[in-house]
Amino acid sequence: MVIDLPSGIHFDRTIKLVYDHGGLYFHVPHKVTVQPLKNVPQVVTTKGKPALYTVGLDMGVSEVYVDDSGKQFGTRLGKTLWDYAQSLDKKLRERNKFETAYRLTKNKAKKKNIKRCNLGKKVWDEKIERYRETLKNIVNEAINQIFKQCPADVYVVEQFSNLFSMKGISKKVRRMLSSWIRGIIDERFTFKAATHGVWIIHVPASYSSQRCPFCGHVERGNRNKDKFNCCSCHHQAHSDANGALNLLLAAHETKIKNGLDRFAIKAIYRKEYEKYCKKNRITPIPA
Numbered sequence: 657m658v659i660d661l662p663s664g665i666h667f668d669r670t671i672k673l674v675y676d677h678g679g680l681y682f683h684v685p686h687k688v689t690v691q692p693l694k695n696v697p698q699v700v701t702t703k704g705k706p707a708l709y710t711v712g713l714d715m716g717v718s719e720v721y722v723d724d725s726g727k728q729f730g731t732r733l734g735k736t737l738w739d740y741a742q743s744l745d746k747k748l749r750e751r752n753k754f755e756t757a758y759r760l761t762k763n764k765a766k767k768k769n770i771k772r773c774n775l776g777k778k779v780w781d782e783k784i785e786r787y788r789e790t791l792k793n794i795v796n797e798a799i800n801q802i803f804k805q806c807p808a809d810v811y812v813v814e815q816f817s818n819l820f821s822m823k824g825i826s827k828k829v830r831r832m833l834s835s836w837i838r839g840i841i842d843e844r845f846t847f848k849a850a851t852h853g854v855w856i857i858h859v860p861a862s863y864s865s866q867r868c869p870f871c872g873h874v875e876r877g878n879r880n881k882d883k884f885n886c887c888s889c890h891h892q893a894h895s896d897a898n899g900a901l902n903l904l905l906a907a908h909e910t911k912i913k914n915g916l917d918r919f920a921i922k923a924i925y926r927k928e929y930e931k932y933c934k935k936n937r938i939t940p941i942p943a
């Protein structure tokens with residue numbers, strides 16, 4: 657295959673041809689000018705040495721990110737994703753129905769009719785494209801706001817995420833949407849961070865929503881939707897802000913490494929909690 661590339665551009669590295677969601681794209685590496693973020697808070701260690709200012713960000717379903725102080729970015733994400741998920745789900749169900757009917761029908765005229773009804777492909781593709789564009793815009797806007805409203809040297813984000821929990825939406829659609837939108841957020845954030853010369857650290861997200869950042873107790877019951885209320889020390893916070901704070905703590909916890917499984921992480925957290933209880937003479941809640 658021969659492809660004409662635009663002239664006047666100097667290519668000195670490998671160009672990748674990437675297939676992504678039905679389209680072919682060229683990935684061309686090029687240098688970007690780094691524009692440092694303005695107003696990053698200056699921090700010093702207890703020994704008076706300059707340190708990096710770090711912000712924890714929790715990826716949500718209802719918003720793009722929440723920072724460790726509870727600031728939300730891209731709050732339109734949830735509603736738009738939900739609308740998108742519903743129409744995808746409906747479409748897949750319809751398509752299955754049509755396909756079965758098409759297979760079972762012997763009548764040629766009927767077969768033709770089914771095919772015609774089923775193939776509103778162009779309209780459907782346009783609708784999908786609109787959703788995707790809107791979602792991409794929400795993500796872009798949110799990330800720009802993060803850099804403006806909470807500038808930092810380092811951002812700590814989660815490594816893996818669970819599937820979205822969306823009531824009534826099939827697992828297939830949830831899986832598709834989760835990986836797509838997370839890919840977009842990750843890619844955009846990584847790129848923009850690079851243009852500002854800031855770091856992104858990924859930490860395992862295990863138990864970040866269930867763990868108390870104060871005493872370290874992990875329990876599902878600590879979290880009730882938006883509210884976090886520790887069953888052990890009764891520390892209270894907004895659930896998402898709490899999650900972001902836990903990510904920040906996990907980045908500083910030297911024992912927490914990428915590649916550890918949930919059980920290993922839980923065991924580390926349990927030990928920390930028991931240590932806290934012993935130090936403060938509290939009876940730990942049984943594991």
Ligand SMILES: [Zn+2]
Nearest residue numbers: 868871886889
């Ligand atoms: Zn606690």
